[in-house]
Amino acid sequence: MSEDRMFMRRIAVIGSGYVGLTTGACLASLGHRVVCADVEKTKVARLSAGEVSIREPRLAELVAQGLAAGRLRFVIGASAAVPDAEVVFLCVPTPMGAGGAADLTAVESVVAEVRELLPAGCVVVNKSTVPVGTAARTAQLLARPDVAVVSNPEFLREGSAVEDFLKPDRIVVGCEAQDAAERVAALYSRLGAPTVLTDAASAEMVKYAANCFLAMKLSYVNAVAELCERLGADVLDVTEGIGYDRRIGQAFLQPGPGWGGSCLPKDTHAFLQVSAAAKFDFELLRASLDTNSRQQARMMDKVRDAVGGSLAGQRIGLLGLTFKAGTDDLRDSPALAVAALLAAEGADLIGYDPSVRAAVPGMTDDLQITDDPIKVASGAAALVVLTEWPEFRVLDWGLLAELVERRVVVDTRNLLDADVLRRVGFEVRGVGRRATPAVEPSAAIQAESSAVLSYDQSSQLPHARSTACRWRG
Ligand code: UGA
Secondary structure, eight states, rough: OOOOHHHOOOOEOOOOOOHHHHHHHHHHHOOEEEEESSSSSHHHHHTTOOOOOOTTTHHHHHHHEEEEEEEEEESSSSSGGGGGSSSEEEOOOOOOOOOOOBHHHHHHHHHHHTTTSSOOOEEEEEOOOOOOHHHHHHHHTOOOTTTTEOOOOOOOOOSHHHHHHSOOOOEEEOOSSSSHHHHHHHHGGGGGGOOOEEHHHHHHHHHHHHHHHHHHHHHHHHHHHHHHHHHTTOOOHHHOOOHHHTOSSTTTTOOOOOOOOOSSHHHHHHHHHHHHHOOOOOOOHHHHHHHHHHHHHHHHHHHHTTSOOOTTTOOOOOOOOOSSSOOOOOOOHHHHHHHHHHHHHOEEEEEEBBTTOOOOOTTTTTTOOSOGGGGGGTTTTTEEESSSOOOGGOOHHHHHHOSSSEEEEEEETTSSSSHHHHHTOOEEESSSSSOOOOOHHHHHHHHHHHHHHOTTTOOOSSSSSSGOSSOOO
8 A cells, every 4th residue: 555545544524614624625735535514505515616715825725726636525514524534523613602611512413413423433533622521521422432532622823724734833632542542643644743642631621721821921911011111111122032031932922902813712711611610710811811801991091092081072093903914803803892992982983904894793883994094094083003914014104194183003013113104293102112202294204205115014013023113213
């Protein structure tokens, strides 16, 4: 048998959403034969035609390659995917249920649907983020002693999910039956990543412990940023200084309007629930959530201060609505949370985001969406950067300066080149930094044209620091 045939496994992926589709397409690209199932007929039809609606670099390309090579196909319903499978991945949603606990309805209904159809000796793998003990519960529900249940959490970030899958920092596989864990780990052997083989409960715990650590790291940095403002220090220099310590690292140290998205908030709440159920008061984690709410409120305070003390009736232009750049995901977006706080104080909001074309349910009704970033400036008493889209750095700030009522920007992501903005007359208020006052108009006019050209466009993100994006010269 060729090496490829020995490596190749027949895999079913149940749930063709964000995690399932990435998992299926990437496993197919590694050489496995993958059948992805979903309950939505139109989604299955579109995916079968190679149409990928999720905004994720390289995902459509891998789906097209998988379809063309015959290694990837899509079917309606879990029961159509499993009869021939050696490994069945569960990639169904586990949303936040009552009181913050993970809602396992989707996992349970798939288990009920497939339990009698699974081939003898196959392995069921839970990829969804589920409370510790779910693998054991799944095994109980399956009641199939010949089928092992393995936990293999995903660590994919939106916007770099394919890259994260194919170049993982680690693979974590947990099961009491070591041979089943090894079979799952072998699916990824071509990736050459460090692999942690453990029991199911520990693997389930890794996912929560990792996401909650990241959330705590961000709350810590946001708290440090607040202290920097009070003590006159610069958070960018502070985080650079601490980040060189290899035990801390430079990643995930950007202060912002608070952390959000479909994972960190859901998982911190769920981990708190898990802790409470185990009669453990996880104070540190609770404080991280409180700090996050405080950070959102602090951003509103900054805007209120910027417009002179009252938001009532003030037109505020918002730049960025998604929970981070590079995605169209608005779930639990801190930008929307800040918008809701501003609206509650009577602000009149207009927002632009490169990936959002219309209002969605859950958005405050007082927010008007525009498809033109220039329009957010018309008559605005303040502009507020809420998502770190690199293109905001190269807007025509000279033109925006002509349109606003008051030249002040609250930059909650420390994204903009304050030197450039101040030369066209803007005062810039960041997070964890001293405010940068505008330059006198005469000096501003002289410097305006060359300033716009001085953006360092290669530094796409605020943390890719260069002298061009430093506030201090
Ligand atoms: C997160 C984790 O990073 C992934 O490892 C994990 O697999 C995923 O959740 C999941 O559980 O599925 P994601 O939700 O895509 O990934 O987003 P992140 O890139 O982690 O960003 C989360 C939030 O933190 C965003 O609001 C982002 O703007 C904010 N953030 C991130 C900062 O404010 N500063 C930073 O330095 C980094």
